[in-house]
Amino acid sequence: xxxxxxxxxxxxxxxxxGSIVVDVPFGLRGGLGIYGRDIAAQxxxxxxxxxxxxxVAYTSWIPAPTTKAVKAHPFYERLAAAQxxxxxxxxxxxxxxxxxxxxxxxxxxxxxKARKIPISDVISYLDATGxxxxxQADGVMVYRPAGRARDSGxxxx
Numbered sequence: 001x002x003x004x005x006x007x008x009x010x011x012x013x014x015x016x017x018g019s020i021v022v023d024v025p026f027g028l029r030g031g032l033g034i035y036g037r038d039i040a041a042q043x044x045x046x047x048x049x050x051x052x053x054x055x056v057a058y059t060s061w062i063p064a065p066t067t068k069a070v071k072a073h074p075f076y077e078r079l080a081a082a083q084x085x086x087x088x089x090x091x092x093x094x095x096x097x098x099x100x101x102x103x104x105x106x107x108x109x110x111x112x113k114a115r116k117i118p119i120s121d122v123i124s125y126l127d128a129t130g131x132x133x134x135x136q137a138d139g140v141m142v143y144r145p146a147g148r149a150r151d152s153g154x155x156x157x
Contacts (some may be wrong), residue, residue: 007137019106082125108143
């Protein structure tokens, strides 16, 4: 496995806002606390490079209160559902969009080659919650909140 993906991570590392990076497939893994999907191992490597907090975890133990706190966020809860192929209601769409703003999610990195998720459902979810396709490199699609996307073109599906 490569230990760096500069074409993917350079723009994220150049952003010194401290915004959260969410990796998709999204999940928390370790100990008894399992939530979401299997994560892309590359996400853990990039987390050491770009300096942004990551909304992904693979640790020896995830305490139940941590998992409960993550599940309480509408953005993460509905993202986990989208990864299972579930659609989002209009009311949940608004709550998830507002939650993403409150959390200061500035980047969503979609490891679509993992193919462990229904990619079209996840992209529809990101579109519905205000994220726009930014760029694609090294088998990864990167989304930004609307207004911050480098390329406001349509998402590849």
